[in-house]
């Protein structure tokens with residue numbers, strides 16, 4: 551059993567190179583341009599489970615890795631890659647020193663960060679440095695938690711690079727019902743020169759990606775043609791749901807996924 555990735559390992563999987571990302575060509579392009587030509591503040595938006603976080607995480611790792619591959623993927627082996635595993639790091643303050651990266655990196659989980667922690671960014675982070683990258687994960691949470699005001703001025707006035715992600719939700723009522731929104735203030739949106747929406751993969755690409763993931767994770771697909779088509783439709787083209795379907799398959803003794811399993815899969819969001 552030890553040769554097989556566990557359900558949790560599958561659930562927590564992050565792509566190691568650009569070819570492992572399904573869809574999201576604009577996000578990939580943005581990061582490749584950043585790596586080649588330098589960065590500026592950027593906001594990445596998209597529906598939940600669309601692969602936003604995984605694509606951003608790969609972008610950050612590729613940017614920070616001093617030994618990236620010819621195709622601009624992170625090497626996966628150096629200290630910077632290890633420290634930014636899953637796009638997060640616990641060594642924020644000493645990142646450059648321990649990794650040899652030209653950048654320093656500070657991830658902020660906007661769902662849990664405290665007011666004090668936000669204020670301490672100003673003393674603990676080199677905000678006047680263009681090689682300082684601050685990642686605001688789920689930035690809309692700052693507004694909801696009434697913390698946004700603490701950052702607006704800082705983002706505006708510092709040299710550091712601010713990268714943010716926000717989930718897009720479908721409006722449920724009012725005259726703009728059905729439109730996508732990020733629940734971000736105009737002011738916060740205005741702080742990001744580049745705004746990139748995550749895009750869902752083409753069904754053909756997603757089918758190929760599903761087959762590839764099944765091989766990598768050693769999950770057998772029963773009646774592949776039918777099952778893969780059903781996975782594409784049921785997941786509504788969102789790779790994140792497919793990953794969860796595979797994680798569920800890995801909990802079963804038979805380590806397989808078939809039409810009935812796909813039908814029984816629980817989607818955890820509505821939009």
Ligand SMILES: [Zn+2]
Pocket residue numbers: 615616617618624625626627628629630631
């Ligand atoms: Zn590396």
